[in-house]
Amino acid sequence: MQSHRLIRKSSFLSVVILAGVLLIPLVLFGKTDSPGLSDASSFCIRCHVMQSEYEAWIHSGAHRRKECVDCHLPNENKAAHYLWKSIDGVKDLIVFHSGKIPEQIKISSHGEKVLQSNCIRCHETTVMLMDQDRKCWGCHRRITHLHTGIRETF
Numbered sequence: 001m002q003s004h005r006l007i008r009k010s011s012f013l014s015v016v017i018l019a020g021v022l023l024i025p026l027v028l029f030g031k032t033d034s035p036g037l038s039d040a041s042s043f044c045i046r047c048h049v050m051q052s053e054y055e056a057w058i059h060s061g062a063h064r065r066k067e068c069v070d071c072h073l074p075n076e077n078k079a080a081h082y083l084w085k086s087i088d089g090v091k092d093l094i095v096f097h098s099g100k101i102p103e104q105i106k107i108s109s110h111g112e113k114v115l116q117s118n119c120i121r122c123h124e125t126t127v128m129l130m131d132q133d134r135k136c137w138g139c140h141r142r143i144t145h146l147h148t149g150i151r152e153t154f
Helices: 002-029 051-058 061-065 068-072 078-098 109-122
Strands: none
């Protein structure tokens, strides 16, 4: 009888801990009381070490009217958006506070898929007859933060 209660208590405690671990990122990086505060690019740059990328983006033509989350987070539904916002936020927080920030920040393979999907979502009518497996930034090199403002000959 005693061991049965102990197992129930430890199971309950495990569920509470798991729920806490899953909810902490949502509380820290999820939607805030101020609508759109944490979706603003000015929020992203507060603790990121991406000043040069931010500067390139802010001076980059039509896309400067978009926020970081418009391109860099999944936007097909709110659940996926906020789940990945939490995951990426926790990852960025760990990297930032560990001091192991790479010299050159590169997009992950998941990030590339999200970025490509968002390019197609926004420019759907323009690209519907094109090969959508080809990365948009393969031709549009100046759209990347690294090359914004640089004139290149193709």
